[in-house]
Amino acid sequence: MKFTIQVNEGPYQHQSADSAYHFAKAALEKGHEIFRIFFYHDGVNNGTRLTTPPQDDRNIVTRWTELGQAHDIDMVVCVAAAQRRGIVDDGEAERNGKDATNIAPGFRISGLGQLVEGGIQSDRLIVFGD
């Protein structure tokens, strides 16, 4: 089955970020396909490489990066939500005159159309959030 996964909550604050990761990993292990993972609302904070959790805790961001790169998953951070919350890649930094970037490897910033397309192209869209 082909899934699109929507992550609506930030890492560490809310279990959604963990649940979405475990779901994605389990789905891939069962041979399913992940068309896209879309990060929305505070979920965009899953995509900052500046996260530094304590060493005895899981690193949610690098976990996403590793999963995404291992399985060539399209991991998209919503541009409108990212702009509000300060998630920045090279293109956004240039467009909005910012002095730094923080997007983590494996993530890209794009529009809400990517979420709608995920709903159209996938067999199931699974939303993780409140």
Added chain:
Amino acid sequence: MSDTKKFLFINRKAPYGTIYAWESLEVVLISAAFEQDVSLAFMDDGVYQLTKGQDTSGIGMKNFSPTYAALGDYEITKIYVEKESLEERGLTLDDLQHLVWEDEDEDYAEKDSIRLVSRAELGDVMAEQDVLFNF
């Protein structure tokens, strides 16, 4: 894009306490460009999103409630409001904005967009959908 799916955006939260309502509306407006069969549902505290006379001047936040009145122009004409959620909060349809759309096939007659449904009926509406977005 050839295939059309039935999309239902479910709005469950009050409008300003969190950003879910506003960012939901942003996806809804984008989805209209994809020529899908889009419906909205309002339940739980989400029914407050449609109340009329919203005034956010005291909290320094943008009042986005006028945007709901534009949904008809985006050809979003099915807005389900759960009856029990209204009643539990002491609200009636009169407390909500009067949302309409213009029916091209009937000489642009104005029609009501809001459909008052029971909890059970809303469950049936959800069961008919291809894609459910929860906000």
